[in-house]
Amino acid sequence: RLPSRPPHSWRGKMEGGKAYSDGVFAHLEMLEARAREAAVKQEEMEQQEEKLARLKARVQELRLQRDELRAKVELQEKGQLGKGGVVSDPAQPSARAVLEWKIKSVKATLQVFYLTGISGKLTKRGVCFCISTAYEGTYLDSYCLDLLIKPEVRIHRHSVPVFIPLEQIAKKYLQTDIRRFLSVLSDHLNAYAGRRYQADQLQEHFSDQIEGTLQRNSLCNLLIFNYNVSSKSQTFLLRVRLLYGDLCCSLPTEVVVSCAPDAPASLAEMAAAHSDLFRRTALHKAFRSFGSADKS
Amino acid sequence: MDNSICQVYEEIQSLEEEIKLLAEKYEDNQHESTFFSDEEIVMSIKSFQREFQRGSKAHESPSDLKSELESLEADLSFLMKFTGIQFTSHYKKTLEKTKNRTVQKHRLSGNCHSLSFQLEFQLLEIQNKESVSAVITDLSIIMESGEDSDMSKFVSSTEEHGNLLTFFRSLSSYAEWYEHRRCTFLHFK
Numbered sequence: 001r002l003p004s005r006p007p008h009s010w011r012g013k014m015e016g017g018k019a020y021s022d023g024v025f026a027h028l029e030m031l032e033a034r035a036r037e038a039a040v041k042q043e044e045m046e047q048q049e050e051k052l053a054r055l056k057a058r059v060q061e062l063r064l065q066r067d068e069l070r071a072k073v074e075l076q077e078k079g080q081l082g083k084g085g086v087v088s089d090p091a092q093p094s095a096r097a098v099l100e101w102k103i104k105s106v107k108a109t110l111q112v113f114y115l116t117g118i119s120g121k122l123t124k125r126g127v128c129f130c131i132s133t134a135y136e137g138t139y140l141d142s143y144c145l146d147l148l149i150k151p152e153v154r155i156h157r158h159s160v161p162v163f164i165p166l167e168q169i170a171k172k173y174l175q176t177d178i179r180r181f182l183s184v185l186s187d188h189l190n191a192y193a194g195r196r197y198q199a200d201q202l203q204e205h206f207s208d209q210i211e212g213t214l215q216r217n218s219l220c221n222l223l224i225f226n227y228n229v230s231s232k233s234q235t236f237l238l239r240v241r242l243l244y245g246d247l248c249c250s251l252p253t254e255v256v257v258s259c260a261p262d263a264p265a266s267l268a269e270m271a272a273a274h275s276d277l278f279r280r281t282a283l284h285k286a287f288r289s290f291g292s293a294d295k296s
Numbered sequence: 297m298d299n300s301i302c303q304v305y306e307e308i309q310s311l312e313e314e315i316k317l318l319a320e321k322y323e324d325n326q327h328e329s330t331f332f333s334d335e336e337i338v339m340s341i342k343s344f345q346r347e348f349q350r351g352s353k354a355h356e357s358p359s360d361l362k363s364e365l366e367s368l369e370a371d372l373s374f375l376m377k378f379t380g381i382q383f384t385s386h387y388k389k390t391l392e393k394t395k396n397r398t399v400q401k402h403r404l405s406g407n408c409h410s411l412s413f414q415l416e417f418q419l420l421e422i423q424n425k426e427s428v429s430a431v432i433t434d435l436s437i438i439m440e441s442g443e444d445s446d447m448s449k450f451v452s453s454t455e456e457h458g459n460l461l462t463f464f465r466s467l468s469s470y471a472e473w474y475e476h477r478r479c480t481f482l483h484f485k
Contacts (some may be wrong), residue, residue, distance in 0.1 A: 048301070055304040062311035069318040072378065076325045082347075098332050098340035099361045106368040109386045112404060113375050115419075115432075116464035119380075121371050137432035137458025179378070186465065 111255075114142070117186055125150070131186050133193035140193040145185075153178060163219045164188050165247075187248040193219040194250030194282075201284035209287065211237060221247065223283075229270060229290070236260075236267050242278060255279050317393060324390040341365075380468055381408050396423040408464075409471035410478070412440035417460060432458040 093101075113119035120129040126149040132142040146157040153174055160166045166185065173181035199216055206227075214225040221244035228235050238259050245253035255278045257271040277286045332340075332379045341362055376382045383406040386474045394400040419437040421428055435458045437451050454463045 017317065052301055052304065055301065055308065057348065059307055059311065062308060062315065065313055066315050066318065069315060073318055073322050076322065076329075080328075093330075095340040095344035096361065098336060099344060099365060101327060101330055101332055101370060102337050102340075103361070105367050105386075108388055109383055110368065110372055110375070112383065112386060112402070113372075113379075113381075115430075115460055116379065116381060117461045118375075120375060122367075122374055127374070127407060127478055132461065134459075134461040137435070137460065139430040139432075139461070150387055183465070183469065190461070190465075201301065 115139070117190075118182055126156070127154075129182060131182065131189055133186075133190045135194045135197040140197060140199070143189055147178075160185070160189070161192075161218070164192065175178060184248075191244075191246075191248045191250045192220060195244055198250065198283040202287060205284065206287045209290075219247070220244075227287075229267075231264075231266055231270065236263060238267075238274065239273055240274070240278065242283070250282070252279060313395060317395065321390070321393055324393070327388075380471060381464065382406050391418070397421070409468045409475045411467065411471045411474065413467070414438040415416050415460075417458070432460045435460060437463065 042170055094204075100124050105192065110119065114130065114132055117132055118129065119132070120127050123146070126143060126147045128146045130142050130144045133140045143161075145158050148156045155166075155170060155174070164185075164190070169181060169188070171223040173184060192275070199214065199220055202210070202243050203214055209227045209229075211226040211228055214223065216223045224239050224240070226239050228237055230236075236259060238257055240258075241251040241254075241256045243254040255275045257275040257278070259267045259271050274286070277289070281289070344361070383404055385403075385405045387403040389401045390398065391401055400419045400421075401416070402419060403414075403416050405412070407413065415435070415437050418433045420431045420433060422431075435455050437455055439447055439451055441447060449464075450466065453459075
């Protein structure tokens with residue numbers, strides 16, 4: 001049993017030598033424990049300080065490196081490093097540097113092909129084509145097809161979604177005209193990407209005008225939703241059904257805009273006007289024009 | 297103590313990122329302000345092979361670089377032949393480069409079958425959580441056969457909406473048709 005009181009309070013309770021020596025040892029042990037703890041804490045603190053000092057030295061190193069690089073880039077931009085590629089010998093670039101430059105340039109031009117809509121890479125057994133999609137200036141998903149060319153052209157692997165009629169298109173064109181095959185497939189994919197983009201843009205930027213959920217199928221060629229319009233400071237609900245019958249087109253072939261049977265005549269007129277607009281204009285652009293048109 | 301160590305770690309991380317971007321910027325500037333002709337390339341390949349045979353310490357053998365270049369050039373030449381789009385020059389300049397955003401200016405000239413074009417545009421690439429999004433802005437197109445009124449209407453509409461992809465796809469099919477028509481006329485002459 002170790003007394004937890006400081007020494008002076010049990011001097012009075014001493015009952016014989018053994019109790020005294022037990023107490024002294026207990027006290028000594030406690031002092032030792034305290035000293036150990038203090039030493040450990042001291043060591044930890046010293047380690048932390050060392051660590052901080054090392055890290056601060058690293059920061060100095062990095063700052064120096066950063067400043068050197070900044071100066072190099074500034075010189076470059078002022079045109080003082082001149083042509084040639086390699087800094088160490090600006091007048092005579094090494095053969096390796098020249099080759100690496102050429103490799104980087106060819107890679108950059110290959111990347112531009114991605115922007116044209118059809119890019120690809122030769123493989124051991126054929127070609128791997130990549131069809132890119134875009135809506136106006138925004139590039140969307142790209143889809144790849146790994147083609148084998150012997151004994152006949154066939155699709156080994158692809159990342160085209162299942163709802164795109166790939167087999168139909170392949171059956172019609174793959175054997176006779178690969179270019180045409182890719183072009184038709186690209187039309188389908190770009191139209192699909194364009195329809196999906198319009199629906200996404202609508203949900204992203206005009207969600208406050210949409211009531212409930214926007215129903216769409218995976219091919220994004222059928223959209224049904226309700227949206228509110230204001231007329232003479234009253235809000236009404238219109239329901240629209242968009243059917244994109246031409247899978248290579250990102251504008252609908254059939255539009256039905258309906259309102260409640262008890263709605264005023266002006267609303268029916270608005271519904272007809274909207275129906276016409278949706279047939280001619282991209283969905284999100286149509287909604288953008290609503291925002292600037294009726295401010296009632 | 298923990299707080300100051302944390303702050304120092306943050307500063308180290310931000311410095312490392314800055315250094316990485318600066319190094320990339322240096323490489324880009326270096327690359328974009330340099331040009332080597334085809335003869336210089338061929339000479340370099342030969343000299344590189346000679347250097348290697350003489351036993352210099354190249355950790356990457358010349359055949360690796362040479363075959364990489366040959367494979368890339370084969371891909372490029374295949375694409376140009378297949379699509380009919382030949383690029384005769386490509387100039388690229390990095391205007392802005394941060395951790396998540398890169399803006400590049402491109403100048404391209406080439407032809408699609410017999411139709412020549414010159415393009416200029418800016419390409420903005422943004423790094424999202426899972427992917428990279430790319431947007432074309434400031435598109436400017438010059439067509440050699442620009443007198444055709446249908447063509448100029450098509451070109452201005454394309455420029456207005458940044459429709460680079462549509463431009464190339466339409467150009468490709470128009471050029472094929474144009475070529476076919478030209479050959480047909482020649483046939484009947």
